[in-house]
Amino acid sequence: MNVRVYVTPKQGILDPQGATVERALPALGFQGVKDVRIGRFIELTLDMPQGATPEAADALVDDMCKRLLANPIIEDYTYAIDEG
Amino acid sequence: MSAATEPVRFGLVVFPGSNCDTDAFQAVATFPGATARYLWHxxxxxxxxxxxxxxxxxxxxDYLRCGAIARFSPIMDAVRGFAGDGGLVLGICNGFQILAEAGLLPGALIRNTCLTFVCRYVNLRVETTATPFTSACTPGERPRIVVKHNEGNYTADPETLARMKANDQIVLRYVDAAGEPTDAANPxxxxxxxxxxxxEGRNVFGMMPHPENSVEDGLAGGTDGRCIFRSMIDHVLAARAAHGAGAGGDASRPAAAAGGAR
Known part of the structure; x- marks a missing residue:
């Protein structure tokens, strides 16, 4: 199955890259832009044992995010798992 | 040799990509009462x-996040156990990032606000001498040493910060020439x-500036970094004396909060 993980700076945590891009866009004429947050997109393919439940895959990906892919002190994460 | 005169033994952890390990080794070697050896990751x-x-x-x-991979190195379990027993652990720059990722220190280090690598002298203010890493400093002392980093922007949530202040865990701040922590002086x-x-146990300390680059007279860096190593050496020797035992080893393991009493 294909997994897509999105990691973003936590609300309330300063995001220097997002702040810089937010200032740059109006300078190019793009008005009305706010709340720019720059994070990380991670794709991976996960081979689960035959007959594994979707819940098992979900728990595994959640654990990956907590322990390595995101730092829960400064980052939030979401993910999507596609069968096949 | 009595315990008091046996050298204080520093272990310098070398990860793939460490590049200040030799500087730290040389810094320790400038202290007659100390020896250094490398520990492989x-x-x-x-x-x-x-x-x-x-x-x-x-x-x-620095893949994924600074320190995110290093914290899973085999040696980090040993470092965690050593810290848990009250052993002194100093993380400098990337070492600070690793300790934060490992959860041995509160908070995290994120990208510099300026989005550029910063390499320059900073003025620091010692906020507390009640640690085994600053006990040889004078309160309010202002060491001038270098920073060189891209992700040195310390952050923690308000609750964590409040707890750290209540526990006197903020050890160093960036200040201006007048000793004030202004935005302009914050790199x-x-x-x-x-x-x-x-x-909280005061035996694990992380700092972004590099004390190991300011230990020798006559070199460009000055000697303002010496107080950090001096404090650690004094602490180990005091702990040995307090334990009274002849042997080094465990006798030199400090009680976690002993460093403050000077």
Whole structure:
């Protein structure tokens, strides 16, 4: 199955890259832009044992995010798992 | 040789991508009462070490996040156990990032606000001498040493910060020439100008500036970094004396909070 993980700076945590891009866009004429947050997109393919439940895959990906892919002190994460 | 005259033994952890390990080794070697040896990241344990230093660099290429991969190195279990027993652990720059990722220190280090690598002298203010890493400093002392980093912007949530202040865990701040923690004097945007913090047990300390580059007279860096190493050495020797035992080893393991009493 294909997994897509999105990691973003936590609300309330300063995001220097997002702040810089937010200032740059109006300078190019793009008005009305706010709340720019720059994070990380991670794709991976996960081979689960035959007959594994979707819940098992979900728990595994959640654990990956907590322990390595995101730092829960400064980052939030979401993910999507596609069968096949 | 009595315990008091046996050298204080520093272990310097070398990760793939560490590049300040030799500087830290040389810094320790300038103290007559101290010896240094390298600890490889694949080692699963170490003996006869009084204090551990995680040096600066770009461990594992800083992939994913600075320190995120290094914290899973085999030696980090041993470092965690050593810290849990009250052993002194100093993280400098990337070492600070690793300790934060490992959860041995509160908070995290994120990208500098300026979005550029910063390499320059900073003025620091010692906020507390009640740690084994600053006990040889005078309160309010203002060491001038270098920073060199891209992700030195210290951050922590408000609850964590409040707890750290209540526990006197904020050890170093960036200040201006007058000793004030102004925005202009803050090289990376760190919350409340924080440059170094310790854990609640006070035996684990992380700092972004590099004391190991300021230990020798006659070289460009000055000697303002010496107080950090001096404090650690004094602490180990005092702990040995307090334990009274002849042997080094465990006798030199400090009680976690002993460093403050000077």
């Amino acid at each position: 694949k080692d699963t344990g170490f003996d006869d070490i009084d204090a551990v230093i995680l040096p600066g660099g770009f461990s594992y290429g 990376n945007g760190a919350v409340e100008s924080i440059a170094g913090v310790c854990n």
